Amino acid sequence: MVVLRISRIFKPDIMERDWNLLYPLTTDILILYRMQLEAPVPVPIICDEVPSDLPSYLGRDYHGAISHVDASNLLSGQPNGAYLVRSSKSANGQFHTLSLKFNDKIHHYKLFYDPKSGLYVREKRYDCVRSLVADGLVTMYIDLKAPAILQCLSNANYQESPYMTLNKRKxxxxxxxxxxxxxxxxxxxxxxxxxxxxxxxxxxxxxxxxxxxxxxxxxxxxxxxxxxxxxxxxxxxxxxxxxxxxxxxxxxxxxxxxxxxxxxxxxLRGVFGIELTTLLSAYKAELPFVVTKCVAEVEARGLTTEGIYRLSGFAEEIDAIKMALDKDGEKADLSVDKYPNINVITGALKLYLRILPVPLITFEVHPLLIDAIQHDKKDLQLSSIKHALLSLPKPHYDTLKFMIEHLYRVALHAPINKMNSSNLATVFAPTLIHHPPNIIWDVRSDILLLEIMINNYDKIFMK
Missing domain, CATH: 3.30.60.20 (Wheat Germ Agglutinin (Isolectin 2); domain 1)
Known part of the structure; x- marks a missing residue:
């Protein structure tokens, strides 16, 4: 069974051409793989009485506040792999202690618990202590035995063996x-x-x-x-x-x-909620297609719609658009026949921008822009905004430029759609700009910033 599992990692053509080369390889790998199977298994030392301070995330292998010496005595007559969990006075409730017998010696480790991710000793997270110990025993056993095994293999010119040859090819x-x-x-x-x-x-x-x-x-x-x-x-x-x-x-x-x-x-798991640079790198694109497709629909049939971007569409239709864009990508149908209500298109666009992991106007650049709008002289104000925007990552800059240009065109139809630059800035301020949690921010500054950018699009973004 192990040989069959190993065979799946190689392409069929390699299997057919190089079986003579592969056969010694499987032997070498089986030696290494067998070491994992030979590792000690966890043997929990069960506490006879349930300690009064038993945490909800620990089991009967928890012995409460016993000493280092008591733990060693309990484990001394047990096989390798035996373990127990205890509390320590020096921990101040920050961690427990995992006492483990391995290689006929008693080892002690700090055992931590995170309510969100579970138990851990170093970086790995586990659902229970037994799983943590099982994985730890394998790692410790291989660390103990592997050098000798690899030395034997190296004495047989292991660096030129099929194992190393095929891995170098890979x-x-x-x-x-x-x-x-x-x-x-x-x-x-x-x-x-x-x-x-x-x-x-x-x-x-x-x-x-x-x-x-x-x-x-x-x-x-x-x-x-x-x-x-x-x-x-x-x-x-x-x-x-x-x-x-x-x-x-x-x-x-x-x-x-x-x-x-x-x-x-x-x-990539869809497109919504994916970091912008990652998405554009994967699609080898300059702009996210969610933005370009939605904007194209708005400019084709929504520029003169009263309350465009202010009015919300039906939530279930917005969710349907999100699912379509996540599943079908650029081929998703956003046409008037499919979604006659343009407000669901604008709702999907705002949702996409709102849930970006890194906001379009990044946390680092936002303070620079707020400082820029404090200047009294308009020329200095605009040049400072333009200079601050250069600190944005290119995907963010290009997408922000595209969106502000679009909003500028929407504002040109304000006598009909009732959405001037101030109204649009009010709608998009919480969408394009995010603030770290627990920080109170004057949203009026964000609205003023976007209003200035929309009204002066040509001076800020065009050379």
């Missing part, structure tokens, strides 16, 4: 694929650099860098780190995967990756 293939994806995006990015320079009035970077978004993950089957090519040990939470591009790494190796993430659409 890393080279991944590197070529990632480089190809980065080059495709950077080529698309650079094609528009001249236009971007005209818009921004400054030199645009030659390439767009994005950090990986790593998250602890439990992997099924056998997996390798895509930085060092070594096996991911353990049964749960063995390493990290980038949520945007899918690259896999050890926890420590994940800290060494360069800012070379190229998001892959298959890892």
């Amino acid at each position: 890393l080279r293939a991944l590197s070529r694929e990632n480089a190809k994806n980065r080059n495709l995006f950077n080529d698309s990015y650079n094609q528009n650099s001249q236009l971007a320079q005209q818009i921004l009035g400054q030199t645009v970077p030659d390439k767009l860098e994005k950090a990986h978004s790593f998250k602890l993950t439990t992997f099924k089957g056998l997996n390798w780190c895509e930085l060092c090519a070594n096996f991911l040990w353990g049964f749960t939470l063995q390493g990290k995967r980038c949520e945007d591009c899918g690259v896999i790494a050890h926890v420590k190796c994940s800290e060494k990756f360069a800012n070379d993430c190229v998001p892959d659409l298959k890892y």
Whole structure:
């Protein structure tokens, strides 16, 4: 069964061509994999009496406020893998102590609890102490035994074995694929650099860098780190995967990756609530299609609609549009035949902008813009706003420019639609600008800022 599981990680053509090469590889891997199965199993030491201070997230393996010596005595005659949980006077309620027998020695670890993510010793989170101990025993056992095993393998010229050969092939293939994806995006990015320079009035970077978004993950089957090519040990939470591009790494190796993430659409969960730079990198686009599609509908049939953007559409129809855009992407149908009420289109657009993880006007740039509007002289005010906007990431700048230009055109029809720049600024202030929680902010400054930007679109965004 293990051989069958291992075979699934290789492509069929490799299996057919290189079986002679693969057979020794499976032997090497089985040796390493078997080590996990040989690790001690958790043996909880059950407390005879339920302690009065038993926390809700611990079980019968909790012994209350017993001493270091008492814990060692309880574990001394037990097999490797035996464990118990106790409290400590020095902890002041901040943590408990996990006492564990391994390699015939008693070890003690600080055991923490987070109501949102569960129990943990270092970084990994677990639902119960038993799962934590099981994973820890595997890691400790491999750390103890692996050096000797690997030394034996290295004595047999392990660096030239099929295991290392195929993993080096895999890393080279991944590197070529990632480089190809980065080059495709950077080529698309650079094609528009001249236009971007005209818009921004400054030199645009030659390439767009994005950090990986790593998250602890439990992997099924056998997996390798895509930085060092070594096996991911353990049964749960063995390493990290980038949520945007899918690259896999050890926890420590994940800290060494360069800012070379190229998001892959298959890892994105829709488009709503996805960070703007990540979304545009994945789609290799300059503007989010949600914004361009909704704006196109509004400009085609909503510029003269009274109360445009102020009136709300039906919530269920807005949710339907969101689901369609998340599922069908750019192919989603927003036509008048499908959604005759233009207010549901504007509602979906405002929802998209409102739930961006990083607001269109970022937290860092917002104070600069508020300072800029304090100037009494209009020319200095506008030039300060223009300069502050240059600090925005390019995806944010381009999308904000597109939206302000659109709102400027909407305001031109104010005699008919009753939505002048002040009204539009009032509607969009909480949508384009977010504030950190527990901070009281004068929303009137945000409204004034957007009103100035709409009224002076050409002077702020055009050279």
